[in-house]
Structure formats: structure tokens, C-alpha cells
Amino acid sequence: EAGVTQFPSHSVIEKGQTVTLRCDPISGHDNLYWYRRVMGKEIKFLLHFVKESKQDESGMPNNRFLAERTGGTYSTLKVQPAELEDSGVYFCASSPLGGGSGYTFGSGTRLTVV
Amino acid sequence: GESVGLHLPTLSVQEGDNSIINCAYSNSASDYFIWYKQESGKGPQFIIDIRSNMDKRQGQRVTVLLNKTVKHLSLQIAATQPGDSAVYFCAERSGGSYIPTFGRGTSLIVHP
Numbered sequence: 497e498a499g500v501t502q503f504p505s506h507s508v509i510e511k512g513q514t515v516t517l518r519c520d521p522i523s524g525h526d527n528l529y530w531y532r533r534v535m536g537k538e539i540k541f542l543l544h545f546v547k548e549s550k551q552d553e554s555g556m557p558n559n560r561f562l563a564e565r566t567g568g569t570y571s572t573l574k575v576q577p578a579e580l581e582d583s584g585v586y587f588c589a590s591s592p593l594g595g596g597s598g599y600t601f602g603s604g605t606r607l608t609v610v
Numbered sequence: 611g612e613s614v615g616l617h618l619p620t621l622s623v624q625e626g627d628n629s630i631i632n633c634a635y636s637n638s639a640s641d642y643f644i645w646y647k648q649e650s651g652k653g654p655q656f657i658i659d660i661r662s663n664m665d666k667r668q669g670q671r672v673t674v675l676l677n678k679t680v681k682h683l684s685l686q687i688a689a690t691q692p693g694d695s696a697v698y699f700c701a702e703r704s705g706g707s708y709i710p711t712f713g714r715g716t717s718l719i720v721h722p
Contacts, residue, residue, distance in 0.1 A: 500653070527708065536619075539654065539699060539712035552709065587653050591708070599710075601646075601653030 498522065500590050500602035508608045514576040517605045521570070521590030525600075528571050529591075530563060533604075534584040542586075545571060546593070557582075578609045622719045629687040631716045633700035636681060640702040644710055645674060645685045648697045657685070657698075687718075695720045 501520040509515050521528045530542040542561070543553040547568035556563070560579070565571040575582050585604040592598055623629050635643075641662040646654035660667045660674045660683075667674050673686040683700050697717050701710035 529709070531712075536714070538714045539701075541709050541711070544709060589653070599656060601655070603651060603653050 500588055500600050502586075502588050502602035502605050504605055505603065506606045506608075508610060509578055511580055511609055512577045514574065515578055515607060517573045517575075517586050517588075517607070519571045519573070519588030519590075519602060521588070522600055524592065525590035526568070526593040527591040528565060529589045529599075530571070530573055531587040531589065531601075532584050533587065534581075539587065542573075575607070578607075580609050583607055583609045619714070620717045620719065622721065623690050625690060625692060625720055625722050627690055629685075629690045629694070629718060629720075631685045631687075631698050631700075631718065633683040633685075633713055634681060635683065635700075635702050635713075637702060637704055637711070638681070639704040640681075641705075642703040643674070643676060643683050644701045644703075645672075645683075646699040646701060646712075647694075648699065648715070650696075654699055690718075690720050692720045692722055694718060 503518045507515050526547050528545040531539050533539045541555040543556055543563055544551045545565045548565050562574045585606050587601050587604045589599050589601045644659045645657045647657050648654045658669045658672050658674050660676050665676050671688045675684045697715040699712050699715045701712045703710050
């Protein structure tokens with residue numbers, strides 16, 4: 497079974513530019529989550545999709561962040577315009593409906609804003 | 611606010627020793643706890659979990675202890691190996707939520 501795939505693995509962009517991160521969850525997983533870890537700090541929840549619907553987006557830092565999951569398959573997280581404090585590792589995770597402990601994380605996208 | 615945190619950011623051990631990673635939590639409503647291992651270049655990987663109605667749970671070479679009185683969680687790794695080197699995160703969930711709250715992480719370094 498393929499795991500959660502994230503693309504790109506690394507991205508370096510200049511302040512003010514736009515970056516789009518992509519996450520492909522495990523096939524059949526209706527739950528999709530985005531998290532972020534800023535250097536040396538805890539992994540923070542950003543938002544949760546159930547299929548194509550945003551179930552909880554309470555962790556989104558501000559309106560420069562836009563997440564979509566059209567069709568309920570892969571998801572994108574766009575940062576526009578990027579700021580220096582957006583640097584960090586962005587993780588995606590998926591789980592089947594019903595959740596439980598079946599959380600699978602992707603390898604993350606390391607975003608560096610310079 | 612409520613938080614999950616760790617006592618030590620870095621733990622260095624010799625191969626073969628036992629490791630103990632500690633975690634304090636403050637949310638008294640937490641009822642489910644999880645330990646994750648994150649190796650370099652990879653995402654967090656589930657290691658072991660424990661529900662609040664238990665105080666100990668064992669896996670393969672790992673044991674999680676929960677002390678609800680002092681809101682403390684620990685992960686014990688027996689006979690630590692170089693492959694155990696990673697960042698370990700504790701996380702908690704409460705009220706049936708599927709969204710875990712993570713701690714900052716402890717870096718475990720195993721010296722051969």
C-alpha cells in the first residue's frame with residue numbers, strides 16, 4: 497500500500513512569493529490533515545478535511561494560507577504571499593473514516609522562506 | 611492554555627542502555643495518548659498508544675507509562691539501538707477528537 501505522499505520535499509522561496517504544497521493521502525482515506533512544525537517547536541495542527549469538506553480549520557494561521565481538496569482525493573496548501581515566519585516543515589496525514597489511531601503521516605515538505 | 615510538553619529536549623544514551631523519554635501534559639480531559647517517532651527526512655510514525663483507563667502498556671521493546679495523578683507520560687525503550695535515534699513526540703487527544711495535540715519533541719541520540 498502506498499503511503500501518504502507529499503510534494504515537493506523541499507522548497508526555498510523568497511518572501512512575497514507563492515508556494516503550493518501537495519499531499520496525496522492513502523487511497524480510500526477520507527480524513528486528511530495538515531500540520532506544521534516550526535524549527536524546534538511542537539507539531540501544530542492546521543486543518544482537517546473529511547473528503548472534500550473542511551471539518552476544522554481552526555489552526556490555519558491567517559488568510560495567507562489556503563487549503564483545498566477538490567474531489568476529496570489529493571489536497572493542496574497554498575501560501576500567498578509567503579512570509580519569513582512561514583518557514584518550517586509541513587506535514588500531511590490521513591486516516592480512514594472513523595479515525596482511531598490509524599494516522600499515517602507523509603514525509604513532509606520543508607519550506608524555507610528567505 | 612492547555613499544553614503538552616517535554617522535560618528534556620535532547621537525550622543521549624549508549625547502545626544497549628534503556629532510554630526513558632518523559633512528557634508532561636496539562637489537559638485534565640485528555641483521555642488518549644500517543645507516542646510518535648520521527649526519523650530524519652520522514653514524517654512522524656506511530657509507536658504506541660495508551661488510553662486514560664490504563665497506566666501501562668507494552669509493545670516490542672517499548673513501554674508507555676501514564677500517571678494521571680501528576681499528568682505525566684513516559685516512553686521507555688529497552689536495549690536502545692542506533693536505529694532508535696530520532697525525535698520522539700508525545701501527543702494527547704481528548705473528548706473524542708481525532709486531532710492530537712503534540713509536544714515539542716525530544717531528540718534521542720544513541721551512541722554505538
